Amino acid sequence: xxxxxxxxxALFIFCCALFLGPQIIxxxxxxxxxxxxLFSIRLPRVLVAMLMGMALGASGAVLQGILRNPLAxxxxxxxxxxxxxxxxxxxxxxxxxxxxxxxPVLAFVGALVTGGIVGMMGWKxxxxxxxxxxxxxxxxxxxxxALLMLMMSISTDExxxxxxxxxxxxxxxxxxxxxxxxxAFVVIGIVLSATRARALNALILGxxxxxxxxxxxxxxxxxxxVSVGLLTAASVSLGGMIGFIGLLIPHIMRFFxxxxxxxxxxxxxxxxxxxxxxADLVSRSVLPPMELPAGVxxxxxxxxxxxxxxRKKDVLGI
Amino acid sequence: xxxxxxxxxxxxxxxSESSAAENISPPQRIISLAPNTTEILFALGLGDRIVGVTxxxxxxxEAKAKPKIGGMxxxxxxxxxxxxxxxxxxxxxxxxxxFVERLNSLNIKTFVFxxxxxxxxxxxxxxxxxxxxxxxEAVKLAAGIEKAIEMHGRGVRGQGAxxxxxxxxxxxxxxxxxxxxxxxxxxxxxxMDDAIALxxxxxIAHGAATAYPKYSIEEVLRRAPDVLFIGKATGMxxxxxxxxxxxxxxxxxxxxNNKICYVSDNLYRxxxxxxxxxxxxxxxxx
Numbered sequence: 001x002x003x004x005x006x007x008x009x010a011l012f013i014f015c016c017a018l019f020l021g022p023q024i025i026x027x028x029x030x031x032x033x034x035x036x037x038l039f040s041i042r043l044p045r046v047l048v049a050m051l052m053g054m055a056l057g058a059s060g061a062v063l064q065g066i067l068r069n070p071l072a073x074x075x076x077x078x079x080x081x082x083x084x085x086x087x088x089x090x091x092x093x094x095x096x097x098x099x100x101x102x103x104p105v106l107a108f109v110g111a112l113v114t115g116g117i118v119g120m121m122g123w124k125x126x127x128x129x130x131x132x133x134x135x136x137x138x139x140x141x142x143x144x145x146a147l148l149m150l151m152m153s154i155s156t157d158e159x160x161x162x163x164x165x166x167x168x169x170x171x172x173x174x175x176x177x178x179x180x181x182x183x184a185f186v187v188i189g190i191v192l193s194a195t196r197a198r199a200l201n202a203l204i205l206g207x208x209x210x211x212x213x214x215x216x217x218x219x220x221x222x223x224x225x226v227s228v229g230l231l232t233a234a235s236v237s238l239g240g241m242i243g244f245i246g247l248l249i250p251h252i253m254r255f256f257x258x259x260x261x262x263x264x265x266x267x268x269x270x271x272x273x274x275x276x277x278x279a280d281l282v283s284r285s286v287l288p289p290m291e292l293p294a295g296v297x298x299x300x301x302x303x304x305x306x307x308x309x310x311r312k313k314d315v316l317g318i
Numbered sequence: 319x320x321x322x323x324x325x326x327x328x329x330x331x332x333x334s335e336s337s338a339a340e341n342i343s344p345p346q347r348i349i350s351l352a353p354n355t356t357e358i359l360f361a362l363g364l365g366d367r368i369v370g371v372t373x374x375x376x377x378x379x380e381a382k383a384k385p386k387i388g389g390m391x392x393x394x395x396x397x398x399x400x401x402x403x404x405x406x407x408x409x410x411x412x413x414x415x416x417f418v419e420r421l422n423s424l425n426i427k428t429f430v431f432x433x434x435x436x437x438x439x440x441x442x443x444x445x446x447x448x449x450x451x452x453x454x455e456a457v458k459l460a461a462g463i464e465k466a467i468e469m470h471g472r473g474v475r476g477q478g479a480x481x482x483x484x485x486x487x488x489x490x491x492x493x494x495x496x497x498x499x500x501x502x503x504x505x506x507x508x509x510m511d512d513a514i515a516l517x518x519x520x521x522i523a524h525g526a527a528t529a530y531p532k533y534s535i536e537e538v539l540r541r542a543p544d545v546l547f548i549g550k551a552t553g554m555x556x557x558x559x560x561x562x563x564x565x566x567x568x569x570x571x572x573x574x575n576n577k578i579c580y581v582s583d584n585l586y587r588x589x590x591x592x593x594x595x596x597x598x599x600x601x602x603x604x
Contacts, residue, residue: 284536
């Protein structure tokens with residue numbers, strides 16, 4: 001029942017984000033310019049915000065489960081740092097071999113390669129181990145962030161600001177051409193993790209427990225890890241790094257939906273998508289015609305709400 | 319013995335001469351902390367006396383060969399001091415104030431270039447010229463820029479007479495794009511904005527909150543500029559880079575009528591090159 005309310009809320013927010021803004025578009029007869037703005041600029045943008053938010057929320061929920069750590073988020077595995085590094089290389093180096101697809105593709109490849117390295121580092125005795133994954137991710141993330149900062153501090157190009165804007169999350173470049181790819185990876189990732197939700201529930205309770213319930217802990221963890229990697233890579237390449245959602249949306253959803261992953265994964269996806277849509281709406285409405293980084297707005301809206309819930313409710317954990 | 323006395327006097331003479339000269343002689347070892355002051359110093363014919371520049375100083379070609387003292391916002395104090403400058407030229411637009419204060423506390427002479435707008439440039443050049451002992455060159459350079467500004471401004475007034483004033487409703491709307499994706503444009507306070515106003519056109523980003531705002535694409539569609547300028551970035555083919563972006567703006571009059579001008583980076587720095595930058599814009603707007 002609650003999940004239907006969430007679907008309804010998400011749809012409502014989607015429509016708000018589509019029609020509201022510094023200039024409100026009233027449904028009905030539209031001028032040519034308004035139709036162009038609605039269909040070529042707003043709609044792909046809001047769709048990308050929804051997809052990114054869904055990917056981050058769902059992957060956060062899965063990752064906190066497989067790492068058994070409430071502080072885990074999709075960025076802790078270093079995947080986003082790897083993506084940022086390759087994307088910044090492309091931006092500062094002025095690469096454009098694939099046209100406007102260059103930076104997203106570079107980011108996607110960077111994310112997948114980093115995910116692969118983290119997986120290899122976390123692999124021991126025929127499986128992935130949560131602590132190893134976590135530490136490998138943190139280590140790699142530090143290394144890549146340092147390389148990124150090094151590159152930025154020696155870069156003399158005006159590409160610097162562009163790289164910063166990209167890394168802070170930018171939805172203004174959202175085009176229709178990116179959406180099929182983003183949609184495909186996000187759907188695969190969410191479906192893959194949702195079908196493994198029961199196994200995730202068991203894994204949270206411990207490997208022995210999962211084993212006794214008939215799940216192969218290592219196999220399930222690997223599948224879930226792959227789905228997290230796909231989701232994170234897709235979201236980073238769609239619009240850069242958006243903080244907060246992956247870490248705190250799953251916790252907010254646990255307050256409302258409980259800890260059952262079968263509900264938590266879709267709920268976190270819907271919550272994440274909704275929050276990013278609102279944040280993007282705010283980011284383009286506060287100081288028009290200037291746009292603020294959506295990632296900053298996400299945290300400014302989301303964090304106080306999370307803290308309020310933390311005071312008010314009495315549950316916390318995975 | 320007489321020889322020693324002669325030497326002694328000779329030495330005295332040289333000594334007194336050089337100390338007398340120090341008071342009036344212009345600085346011989348100049349460090350420039352910003353690309354635009356580097357360009358001005360070179361334009362004043364002082365290239366030989368520049369001993370240090372920032373890593374951003376890439377114009378004229380000779381500037382690239384000068385020793386580097388770091389970036390604009392993070393110049394290295396050690397690098398500056400070790401070059402033993404007798405004048406450091408800083409700007410209010412990009413250099414940290416603390417850095418200049420630090421240099422002063424180390425008894426290094428500084429000059430702060432305060433011009434930020436197009437119309438302030440000639441005065442800034444004259445001030446700088448007086449400090450570096452290139453007074454005449456500076457007056458000439460400044461006069462040239464003033465003349466160009468005057469000329470382009472006058473041309474507009476002549477045109478505007480027929481249009482009944484310069485109301486924003488009647489003037490053509492333009493937008494100067496610094497980078498298409500994400501869209502970064504020239505806003506208020508930039509030389510581009512000043513040049514557009516000078517030529518009698520309306521910069522649609524004039525009301526933005528910052529000098530180089532990240533601008534909303536929707537707003538470009540709504541404000542429908544008649545002309546788009548696309549600035550140059552080092553090592554990039556802007557025609558290729560902006561292709562996808564222009565496709566999304568197909569309804570904008572500038573794109574529909576193919577009034578898109580790819581211009582150089584002459585207006586990016588408040589330096590003598592702005593004159594050529596203004597000419598480029600004027601040429602395109604004809």
